[in-house]
Amino acid sequence: MTSPAADRVDLTALIKAYDVRGLVPAELNPSVARAIGAAFADVVVLPEATARPRVVVANDMRPSGPELVAAFADGLAARGVDVLLIGLASTDGLYFASGSLGIPGAMFTASHNPAQYNGIKLCRAGARPVGQDSGLTTVRELAGDYLAGSVPEVEAAQRGSVEEGDLLAEYASFLRSLVDLSGIRPLKVVVDAGNGMGGFTAPAVLGTGAGLPELPLDIVPLYFELDGTFPNHEANPLEPENLRDLQAAVVEHDADLGLAFDGDADRCFVIDEHGDPVSPSAITALVGLREVERERAAGRTPTVIHNLITSQVVPDLLKAAGATTVRTRVGHSFIKAEMAQNDAVFGGEHSAHYYFRDFFFADTGMLAAMHVLAALGGQPHPLSALAEQFQPYSASGEINSRVADVAAARARVVEAYVTQQGAGPVQVDELDGLTVSHWDGQPQWWFNLRASNTEPLLRLNVEAADEDIMEKVRDDVLALVRQDGEG
Structure with a gap:
């Protein structure tokens, strides 16, 4: 039985809007993982099951993964759910497993976060996401109840089984069925896996590691050794400093391009033959x-x-x-x-x-x-x-400003760009933060200003038809945002 909500363990710092992510073991440990597994079973898996309930679970290369996976699987089994453990996988490898098998899934990863973190990405059958509005909030609350009390267990005869499997070859074959690379001209490709799961999937998909035919690709591996402590650089290619080794290697090897994957290999960044990023x-x-x-x-x-x-x-x-x-x-x-x-x-x-x-x-x-x-x-x-041809405009990239009063900073921008503009060609929307667009006028530019959900930050993105206009809009908006000395 669960405890009263008043006794619930608060997991809001760990289970966020889209996934589970936190420090190991302070926030995420085997006890917490087991409770989340049981709650996932009760909230997502069992209500949708039309036959014997089953979940596929995978993990990335982080050292804490196997122990957390075992506890999570035990929580599922305690609620009568069978578990298929496929071991090491990229996040899209887990999505393939969930989609191809038609069962819910759980991927243990903290993506590009540093080594001391781990987390869980949950999905329904068919790789459909589980977020705050589709069950994750209820999973968080029920897991908190289970931690305050205990996980209720089905009778021994109904307890779920736990078995192991390997879907890497099927994943690689499926991707190759979607894009045929067999007839392209030979390419030399530097792949920076950042010691993450790209070092596991790239040899299988782009090489012969899964027993598939050889492709006309000369792969130059960079940091393919799986190491969740990230000894070479963070597995976050969104940060320019984490691309420098790849950029240098592309030029050094006279390669046609470079590919950089993040820790769980669900994102990919591309570098051209000169070592320049392609947006x-x-x-x-x-x-x-x-x-x-x-x-x-x-x-x-x-x-x-x-x-x-x-x-x-x-x-x-x-x-x-x-x-x-x-x-x-x-x-x-x-x-x-x-x-x-x-x-x-x-x-x-x-x-x-x-x-x-x-x-x-x-x-x-x-x-x-x-x-x-x-x-x-x-x-x-x-x-x-x-x-x-795909990069004709000038963009600022995302610029973060730490501000003491987010609302006041935003209000200054609204006053300058919206209130004082009258009925001019500026278009404004608030789909996600504040977007102001002058694209239908001259000169052409737009910007978006979004507040962080977790920090006192404002995130600015600016694009314009030429560099000078982009820099002027960028600098003018930043001056308003940082008017009180923030930065």
Whole structure:
């Protein structure tokens, strides 16, 4: 039996809006993992089960993973749920398992967070996400009750079984069935796995590690050794300093491109032959056009999702190619919801998450990388020339400002750019933070200012048709945001 809510252990610092993530063992330990497993069974797994309930569980390379997985599996089994442990996997490998088997899943990872963290990404059958509005809040509350009391256990005869399996080869084969790389021109590719799960999946998908035929790819491995302490650099390619080794290696090896994966390998960043990053917005446009072309060839009207921080080039090019584009808030749960609701063929984010209808509407960095390889290898030009058409505008990237009073800082920007503008060409919306756009006027620019959910930060993104205008808008908005000496 659960305890009264008044005695509930507070897990709000650990179980957040979209996933579970915290320090090991202070916030996440075997007792907590077992309680979350039992709560996941009761809230998500058992209510949707039409046959013997079953869950697939995987973990990344963090040292704390196996012990937490075992405890989580025990919590599931205690509630009468069978568990399939597939061991090491990327997050998209877990999504493949959930989607192909048609059962709920749990991925133990803290993505790009430092070594002392771990976490859990939960999904329903078919890799459908579990977030704060789709069950995660109830999981948090029930797990808190179980920690304050105890996990109720089914009778021994109904207890769930725990078995082990391996789906890496099936995952690799499935991705290869979606993008055929066998006929491209030979490419030399430097892959920086950052000691994360890319070092596990890249040899299987792009090489012969899973027993698949050899592709015309010369893979130069960088930090493929699985090591959850991240001895070389953080597995977060969103930070420029974590790309430097890859950039140098691409030039040193005279490679055609470089690929960088984050810790759980669900995101992929791309470097051209000069060592210059190709923006995730450009990759969204490139991959989006490939998927749009395929949809139209099949006689379907394509829809592509992009978040509101994505470059204006994405809707510009995709609409011109005959697609319907849907703009959404930042965050994978919003993207995935829009993907499913619109039966969208593809979705992209500025953070290098890429979503595919053919991949259960889930995100997969590896499949996006394969599309880039196919596009590059299917024509004679270097990546810098190919990507140039997808990067026509100037962007600031995301700039964070720590402010004492978020509301006051935001109000100063509203006063300057909205209230005083009158009925001019500026368009304003609050889909996610404050977006002000002058794209229909001259000069062309837009910016978005969003507050952090967890810190006293304002996040600014600016884009303009040329560098000078971008810098002026960026500097003017930052001056308003940081007027009281914040920074």
